[in-house]
Amino acid sequence: MSTAMNFGSKSFTPRPPDKGAFPLDHFGECKGFKEKFMKCLRANRFENALCRQESKEYLECRMERQLMAKEPLEKLGFKDLIDEKSEEKHSKL
Amino acid sequence: MGLCGRCLAAGWGTRVLCVWARGSLGPWGVDLWAPSRQAWPGPPQARGVARSNPFRRGQEQEWRRRNKTVLTYVGAAAVGMVGMSYAAVPLYRLYCQATGLGGSAVAGHGSDQIETMEPVKDRIIKVTFNADVHASLHWNFRPQQTEIYVVPGETALAFYKAKNSTDKPVIGISTYNVVPFEAGQYFNKIQCFCFEEQRLNPQEEVDMPVFFFIDPEFAEDPRMASVDLITLSYTFFEAKEGHKLPLPGYQKQIVK
Numbered sequence: 001m002s003t004a005m006n007f008g009s010k011s012f013t014p015r016p017p018d019k020g021a022f023p024l025d026h027f028g029e030c031k032g033f034k035e036k037f038m039k040c041l042r043a044n045r046f047e048n049a050l051c052r053q054e055s056k057e058y059l060e061c062r063m064e065r066q067l068m069a070k071e072p073l074e075k076l077g078f079k080d081l082i083d084e085k086s087e088e089k090h091s092k093l
Numbered sequence: 094m095g096l097c098g099r100c101l102a103a104g105w106g107t108r109v110l111c112v113w114a115r116g117s118l119g120p121w122g123v124d125l126w127a128p129s130r131q132a133w134p135g136p137p138q139a140r141g142v143a144r145s146n147p148f149r150r151g152q153e154q155e156w157r158r159r160n161k162t163v164l165t166y167v168g169a170a171a172v173g174m175v176g177m178s179y180a181a182v183p184l185y186r187l188y189c190q191a192t193g194l195g196g197s198a199v200a201g202h203g204s205d206q207i208e209t210m211e212p213v214k215d216r217i218i219k220v221t222f223n224a225d226v227h228a229s230l231h232w233n234f235r236p237q238q239t240e241i242y243v244v245p246g247e248t249a250l251a252f253y254k255a256k257n258s259t260d261k262p263v264i265g266i267s268t269y270n271v272v273p274f275e276a277g278q279y280f281n282k283i284q285c286f287c288f289e290e291q292r293l294n295p296q297e298e299v300d301m302p303v304f305f306f307i308d309p310e311f312a313e314d315p316r317m318a319s320v321d322l323i324t325l326s327y328t329f330f331e332a333k334e335g336h337k338l339p340l341p342g343y344q345k346q347i348v349k
Contacts, residue, residue: 012274013300015181017282021289024299034252047242048249055250055341058303066282068284076283077207077248 020077023067030061127233131303163165184281206308207283212246213312223326224253232293237300248283248310253301253327257293266332279311280323290332 013085025031037054044050048081056078103142110346220243251255257263267287285303293299303325310315 009313012270012272012277014268014270015282015285016288017285019284020337021286022284022302022304024286024291025291026294026297031300031341037250038252041238045242046238046240049242049244049247052247055248058230058250058302072129074208076303076304077210079208 019069019071022062023066025062025067029065030058030067033058033061052081054080095155124291128323139203149344161192207248209304210246210309212244213309214244216312217242217244218307218311218320219322219326220251221322222251222253223324225326225328227328228230230263230265230328230329232256232263233258233264234327234329245279245307245311247308248304251303251325253286253303254298254302255291255293255329256298257312260295262289262292262294264332265329266290267327267329270326270328272326274321275316276307276311276320276323279308279314279317280325281306287327 033054036039037051037058040051040054041048056073059068059076060073063070074078096190108334221240224234224236226232226234233254233256235254238255241249243249243250254343255265266289269282269287270283271280285302285305286301291301305325307323311320
């Protein structure tokens with residue numbers, strides 16, 4: 001950690017997270033989704049853009065099990081994935 | 094010079110030898126035998142005489158006026174200094190936001206931004222992860238992925254794993270660091286496990302996720318043009334009972 005003792009020098013001040021802290025998943029309820037996500041990452045050379053579906057599922061799992069505050073997924077940056085899903089639905093209909 | 098001058102030159106006391114200069118002015122042009130009529134203000138009773146002199150009065154008034162002016166200026170300067178010290182706080186904050194010195198928060202950053210932000214697909218950034226524990230904390234804490242490739246404007250998920258290898262429940266609390274420092278202001282964590290006490294039961298192992306994104310403005314900052322690697326480093330400390338860590342203005346939020 002850096003101390004901001006030198007005026008004008010670059011220093012880092014940690015900021016609290018926007019939505020607070022994740023409660024710990026003591027019972028491993030979402031472990032399966034996490035494993036899926038990690039497998040996807042390893043398969044895709046750790047590119048996040050290709051594994052967003054899995055990360056969305058992990059967060060949905062957390063929300064269902066009260067391990068995360070329920071929020072619309074658009075607010076978490078998954079707007080494009082939701083639009084895709086709704087487009088698929090429309091096209092099927 | 095006169096006779097007294099010559100007496101002085103001879104080294105004799107003026108008074109004694111200027112006896113015969115009685116009635117005439119001494120070497121300084123002063124009538125030695127009339128002490129009340131002296132050219133300098135001297136003892137107090139002489140000032141009354143000076144005040145009656147109109148030139149003197151005018152001069153004193155002039156001095157008083159000037160003193161008042163100077164005093165007014167000095168007073169105004171003092172008040173100005175006090176005012177500036179109060180104004181400095183918001184001004185400095187504005188300056189920091191404009192220049193981003195010291196890694197302070199950039200203005201306009203909010204969670205509504207997440208909804209509307211567009212990923213900047215041509216700028217790929219590698220985020221590496223680092224995990225540390227304090228020496229007294231016997232946890233096995235490590236990241237579950239060494240690196241992840243993200244673009245600004247895209248939310249990303251990363252995992253750490255922590256195992257309590259002791260036989261007692263331990264409460265830990267963590268903080269983080271982002272290197273390079275200037276990139277830290279663009280690194281926004283939506284949710285993580287830091288700054289809150291996390292309790293691990295004996296021999297328990299948990300996954301700790303970090304949900305973050307890099308601000309799209311990162312791509313527009315000329316200072317960040319050469320930054321391709323950001324390192325996120327978490328450090329866990331043991332939280333002792335009743336020990337309050339200086340958390341950065343963070344109110345404990347209940348997520349459930």
